[in-house]
Amino acid sequence: MELHIAKDPAQLSENVAAWISNYIQEVLQDQEKFTFVLSGGSTPKQLYSLLAKPPYAEIIPWEKIHFFWGDERAVPFEDERNNARMAFDVLLDKVPVIPENIHVMRTDIGPEQSAAEYEQILRKYFKDEELTFDLVLLGMGDDGHTLSLFPGMPVVHEEEAWVKAFFLPAQDMYRITLTAPVVNDAACVLFLTTGANKALTLKSVIEGTFDADKFPSQLIRPQDGELHWFVDEAAASAMEL
């Protein structure tokens, strides 16, 4: 695991935008397509908006990228809480991506059906071979959740399904999420975490005893891939560095 600490969220977004742009170009030297799994929530917004502007808007080969989502809140696309909607507003509507290469988790159908459909999309894309995303971007909630793997929810222990839907009572909302084993097959996973409100949780996730029910983010340990945590000084402030 590699830890990258930036001064503040703005610096962090700059660093991650540069890092992602280099990584995409490097990977595309050896392959034709790049699979990029986006996260939702508020933390990646600044990063997405930087990627949508020069120099990244011009140097990233957008037409070669296939976009997927790590998780979705089962609310209509028009709802501000919809993870895909945020990515469209800030990034995907602003750069020359190919619409067919954008694979959203649908919320205009039932969550169970959406999860089953998404798993089929992934199986078709990866042709039933090993599912290996090139890059998975993740966030961490102050309760230690990542994707929609929330503390204490059975989905945390899912080993078979690639995609699961479930009701999250704490938010009175259905969630659709990739499962941990799928993300752990990725070539590279990048966590983005900012803010003093996440400092104690981050310390527990990185330096604490393994307890996936309490801190689902600890489940993310790519088998053969890279794991990077990009955090700001406030989020890192409780760690023993």
Ligand SMILES: O=C1O[C@H](COP(=O)(O)O)[C@@H](O)[C@H](O)[C@H]1O
């Ligand atoms: O609910 C969610 O939260 C996490 C963390 O979001 P943040 O606002 O604390 O950055 C996010 O990664 C996930 O995609 C989202 O559905």
